[in-house]
Amino acid sequence: MTAMPQDALVRIEDVRKSFGHLQVLRGVWLNVMRGEVVCLIGPSGSGKTTLVRCINHLETIDSGRIYVDDVLVGYRERKGGLHPVRDAVVAAQRRNIGMVFQRFNLFPHLTAVQNVSIGPVRVLGRSKHEVHAEAVGLLSRVGLADKIDSYPSQLSGGQQQRVAIARALAMHPAVMLFDEPTSALDPETVGDVLGVMRDLAAGGMTMIVVTHEMAFAREVADRVIMMDQGAIVEAGSAEQIFARPDQERTKAFLRAIL
Ligand code: ADP
Numbered sequence: 001m002t003a004m005p006q007d008a009l010v011r012i013e014d015v016r017k018s019f020g021h022l023q024v025l026r027g028v029w030l031n032v033m034r035g036e037v038v039c040l041i042g043p044s045g046s047g048k049t050t051l052v053r054c055i056n057h058l059e060t061i062d063s064g065r066i067y068v069d070d071v072l073v074g075y076r077e078r079k080g081g082l083h084p085v086r087d088a089v090v091a092a093q094r095r096n097i098g099m100v101f102q103r104f105n106l107f108p109h110l111t112a113v114q115n116v117s118i119g120p121v122r123v124l125g126r127s128k129h130e131v132h133a134e135a136v137g138l139l140s141r142v143g144l145a146d147k148i149d150s151y152p153s154q155l156s157g158g159q160q161q162r163v164a165i166a167r168a169l170a171m172h173p174a175v176m177l178f179d180e181p182t183s184a185l186d187p188e189t190v191g192d193v194l195g196v197m198r199d200l201a202a203g204g205m206t207m208i209v210v211t212h213e214m215a216f217a218r219e220v221a222d223r224v225i226m227m228d229q230g231a232i233v234e235a236g237s238a239e240q241i242f243a244r245p246d247q248e249r250t251k252a253f254l255r256a257i258l
Helices: 048-055 087-094 112-123 128-141 157-169 187-202 214-220 238-243 248-257
Strands: 010-019 022-032 037-041 063-068 075-078 081-084 097-100 175-179 206-210 223-228 231-236
Touching: 010 048, 022 048, 022 231, 037 048, 037 214, 048 063, 048 175, 048 206, 087 097, 097 157, 112 128, 112 157, 128 157, 157 175, 157 187, 187 206, 187 214, 214 238, 223 238, 223 248, 231 238, 231 248
Parallel strands: 037 206, 037 223, 097 175, 175 206
Antiparallel strands: 010 022, 010 063, 075 081, 223 231
């Protein structure tokens, strides 16, 4: 059966966004299917981070629509226009959207397991006991079974990033957004983080990943999206984009970085 656009878990429709006079997103259309792994690549400043931040409404949009699981994120429709919803509504919508940043921003005074548990306990009101067991399971899944009681300062960057991934997963999101999750890490810890992301992808998680890790994109992405100057210039399978890019800008970008 062919997947229809309305089956998409994430629907981005003609999204435009400017910062002052700088137009950063110039009408982006993108559907991400359930279980799909999409990698966003392209030169620095092309709008990849902004696009991902718009999905969970960390940035407002000027026009267009973004739906996650059929929910219009951050807005409601009225008289054909977009009207912002209350912060509490945005917060509820964000629970369905896991986000992993370049910088992991763990709570420094909480242990790994406490960092993973705090969302489900505080935000979802789940029992501490039940959440603790699940958090231990998640930390094991990201290879940190022996670090559950460590504080962030006792962990490497890569270990902290894996705690951050477990923390996002603890909310049972429908989709995980990654914004250059390995670019701030020491090279020797990058592989473990990519390994966790690879496992997540293999487990069927829907993922949108801004990355400079071309080997990762090539191996894991169902679809690679090339952005330049606020627009999608080319999209295709990893095989097609890396081996047979159509667009001159994609070719030039790949030549410059590979
Ligand atoms: P990428 O992730 O592809 O490197 P970004 O989405 O981070 O691109 O940035 C796109 C453009 O928007 C850049 O020119 C950047 O300087 C600008 N930009 C990003 N965030 C802001 C902001 N908060 N205020 C002003 N300009 C911004």
